[in-house]
Every structure is written in structure tokens, then in C-alpha cells.
Amino acid sequence: MEKIIIMGLAESGKTTIVKVSAEGYVPQKQAPYSATIDYKRKTYTMFGTKISLFDLGGQKSFLDRFTGDLAEFIFSKVAVMIYVFDVINMPKISLAKYYYDLGLQTLKKYSPEAKVHILFHKVDLIEKGKTEEFVKNIKEFLELDDTYPIHETSVYDKSIFTAMENIIDTSAQGPESFETIFQKFEMQNKEFIDQMVLIDGRGKAIISTQDDIFDLKEKLLQAHQTIEASFSVNESLKYSIQQFQSKLVFTSILNNYFILMLRYSFNLPEELNESYIKLLNQSIRLVQDLNKFIK
Ligand SMILES: Nc1nc2c(ncn2[C@@H]2O[C@H](COP(=O)(O)OP(=O)(O)OP(=O)(O)O)[C@@H](O)[C@H]2O)c(=O)[nH]1
Ligand SMILES: [Mg+2]
Structure with missing residues (x-):
């Protein structure tokens, strides 16, 4: 079960978001506000995923x-932190940022792998036609870049459901497929990668970023034979780096005899430079990520 915490200043709308998106409650404009004391922890099944939701007062x-005192209890084993900014509460925006930064820092300490999603909430209260400008200004003020997804939400339309579905889908379930793992790797290393191929134990290509994998096949067979003798970082992870048509090819045998092949966009550098080492490390990391998934 995934642990999700939802944090933000008082009256920013957290409990309403939980009620509307997880409990099917219909929001009422006149409903009196009632503060959450401490935190409320509940289990839900949202969009097919079981989650343990902590609504933090x-x-x-x-x-x-x-x-502070409760940091370890609240921030350990978190899969996702949702931070809610009330976009019309400008007087408290600095305070909201203060606790956002503090929350992020605490999260990094106890759950470094956790995902973070930001809600710019109550956008229904922004004057019509001004939303874009408004959001841009707040983003600048909060010094937010594109590190974490920002969702513009309101409980009075479907935006809150779209956002929550996206949050649960992309974060709570972790990587869903080989594709998502590859996409992440590709995004980080685009300029250094010419081609990526993943082949399953029976020799069928599961992923190939180019239609034609034929020219790699020969290399693949060869790699199979040489990989045993090649450099390995530990018992369970073996890979080889070879030159092929004046490019470097990284090959590794994964669990269940899956084979990963990455054709880098360059030849062996004269000296081992930083970007080469980084790419190699990322490639090894990709193998480890894929292996977790194949098991
Ligand atoms: N206009 C508008 N009002 C909202 C929206 N979401 C919540 N509210 C209102 O915001 C007020 C505060 O909502 P809560 O959900 O109780 O706030 P909270 O963040 O849980 O507050 P604490 O429990 O004190 O931390 C209520 O009056 C809600 O009706 C929204 O999308 N648009
Ligand atoms: Mg509340």
C-alpha cells in the first residue's frame, strides 16, 4: 500500500480535496470550514490503487x-507528497512557501525516493481570463521550476479528479511498464543515446527505439559470448562496452535472459570524461531498474 501525505496551510482545501476525490462527496459552497486537528489517516482505493492517505492539519x-518531533513518523516510507497552495490566499503565500520548503527538506531526509506533486488550488476563484498570468506570477514568486508537476485544481470541476488520477497513476504505482522506465532514461540522456533495444529471453524485441534492429543482431550474439568475460560491477550485474560502427554499444544480460543494448552516440573518448562516466552509471542504473521490474 502506498503512503500519500497531503500538506499545505490551514484552509487551503486539503480535507475538501480528500472528501471530493476519494469519498465522492459533492462540494458545497456554503459548507462551514472545520479545521483538521493533528492529522487524519485513512485507507482508500483510488483509481484502482490502494493508498494510505495522511491529511495533515x-x-x-x-x-x-x-x-519536528513527528517528522520520522509522518515523512518515512512516503510514496507521494502532495503540497497544496491556495492560489488566492496571497497574504499567506510566503508562509506557504516556508512550509513547502520545510516539508520538501524533511521528505528528502526520510523518503528520498518519494514523488512530489504541487496543487495550485481554488483556481475557480481567479478572475476569468487571468488564470495564466496569475499562475505564472505565483510560480515565479515561489521559485518553482519544472522539477515537480504542478496541477491547477478546483473541487468545483473535474480538474481535481484529473490531477489526483495523474498523481496516483504516475507516482503511487511506480513504473508501470518497461516503457516508463525507458522514457525516464531517454529523457535524461537523449543527446548521448542513438538506439535502445530490450530483448526478452526468447529473442523477441520488447522495446526498440528504431524499427530496424537488424544491424545490432550480430553484435548481440557476439555480446552473449563475450559478456561473461567482460567487466562486471558485482556478481549479478554484467555488462560489456564494445565499439561497433564507430559507436560504443553497452550490452547487459538481465534477469530471465533479457538483453539490453544501448548504442551511444559517440565513440570511446580519448580520456574518460565526466559525461561518459555519467552515462555509464545511468546505464547501469537502467539495468538495475529493469531487473527489479522483470523479477
Ligand atoms: N472556491 C473553492 N473553495 C474551496 C476549494 N477547495 C476547498 N475550498 C474551501 O476551502 C475551505 C477550507 O477547506 P478545508 O478542506 O477544510 O481546508 P484544509 O486544508 O483541510 O484546512 P486544515 O484542516 O485546517 O489544514 C473550505 O471552506 C472549502 O469549502 C476549491 O477548489 N475552490
Ligand atoms: Mg483539513
Whole structure:
């Protein structure tokens, strides 16, 4: 079960978001606000995934405790942190940023792998036609770049469902397929990779970034034979680096006899430079990620 924490200042809308998106509650404009005391922890099945949701009370004294005495309890084993900014509460935007930074810092300490999603919430209250400008200004003020996804949401339309579905799908379930693992790798290393091929134990290509994998086949067979003798970082991870048509080819045998082949976009550098080492490390990391998934 994935642990999700939802954090933000008091009255930013967290409990309403939980009620509407997870409990099917219909939002009422006149409903009185009732503060969450401490935190509320509940289990839900959302979009087919079982989650344990921690709705953290947003009053300052609570936030200080969550990031202080209770930090380990609240921030350990977190899969996703959702941070809610109330976009029309400008007087408190600095305070909201303060606790966002503190929350992020605490999260990095106890759950370094956790995903982070940001909600710019209550966008229904922004004057019509001004949303884009408004959002841009807040983003600048908060010094947010594109590291974490930002969702513009309101409980009065479907935006909150779209955002929550995206958050649960992309974060809570982890990588869903080989494709998502590859996409991440490709995004990080685009300029250094010419071709990526993953072949299953029976020799069928599962992933190939080019239609034609024929020219690699010969290399593949050869790699099979030489890989035993090639450099390995540990018992369970073997890979080889070879030159092929004046490019480097990284090959590794994975679990269940899957084979990964990456054709780099360059030949062996004269000296081992930083970007080559980085790419090699990322390639090894890709093998490890894929192996977790094949098991
Ligand atoms: N206009 C508008 N109001 C909203 C929206 N979401 C929540 N609200 C209102 O915001 C107020 C605060 O909502 P809560 O969900 O209780 O706030 P909270 O973040 O849980 O507050 P704490 O429990 O004190 O941390 C309520 O009056 C909600 O009706 C929204 O999308 N648009
Ligand atoms: Mg609440």
C-alpha cells in the first residue's frame, strides 16, 4: 500500500480535496470550514490503487510538529507528497512557501525516493481570463521550476479528479511498464543515446527505439559470448562496452535472459570524461531498474 501525505496551510482545501476525490462527496459552497486537528489517516482505493492517505492539519503548530518531533513518523516510507497552495490566499503565500520548503527538506531526509506533486488550488476563484498570468506570477514568486508537476485544481470541476488520477497513476504505482522506465532514461540522456533495444529471453524485441534492429543482431550474439568475460560491477550485474560502427554499444544480460543494448552516440573518448562516466552509471542504473521490474 502506498503512503500519500497531503500538506499545505490551514484552509487551503486539503480535507475538501480528500472528501471530493476519494469519498465522492459533492462540494458545497456554503459548507462551514472545520479545521483538521493533528492529522487524519485513512485507507482508500483510488483509481484502482490502494493508498494510505495522511491529511495533515495545516495550522502552524501542527506543521511545526510534523516537521519536528513527528517528522520520522509522518515523512518515512512516503510514496507521494502532495503540497497544496491556495492560489488566492496571497497574504499567506510566503508562509506557504516556508512550509513547502520545510516539508520538501524533511521528505528528502526520510523518503528520498518519494514523488512530489504541487496543487495550485481554488483556481475557480481567479478572475476569468487571468488564470495564466496569475499562475505564472505565483510560480515565479515561489521559485518553482519544472522539477515537480504542478496541477491547477478546483473541487468545483473535474480538474481535481484529473490531477489526483495523474498523481496516483504516475507516482503511487511506480513504473508501470518497461516503457516508463525507458522514457525516464531517454529523457535524461537523449543527446548521448542513438538506439535502445530490450530483448526478452526468447529473442523477441520488447522495446526498440528504431524499427530496424537488424544491424545490432550480430553484435548481440557476439555480446552473449563475450559478456561473461567482460567487466562486471558485482556478481549479478554484467555488462560489456564494445565499439561497433564507430559507436560504443553497452550490452547487459538481465534477469530471465533479457538483453539490453544501448548504442551511444559517440565513440570511446580519448580520456574518460565526466559525461561518459555519467552515462555509464545511468546505464547501469537502467539495468538495475529493469531487473527489479522483470523479477
Ligand atoms: N472556491 C473553492 N473553495 C474551496 C476549494 N477547495 C476547498 N475550498 C474551501 O476551502 C475551505 C477550507 O477547506 P478545508 O478542506 O477544510 O481546508 P484544509 O486544508 O483541510 O484546512 P486544515 O484542516 O485546517 O489544514 C473550505 O471552506 C472549502 O469549502 C476549491 O477548489 N475552490
Ligand atoms: Mg483539513
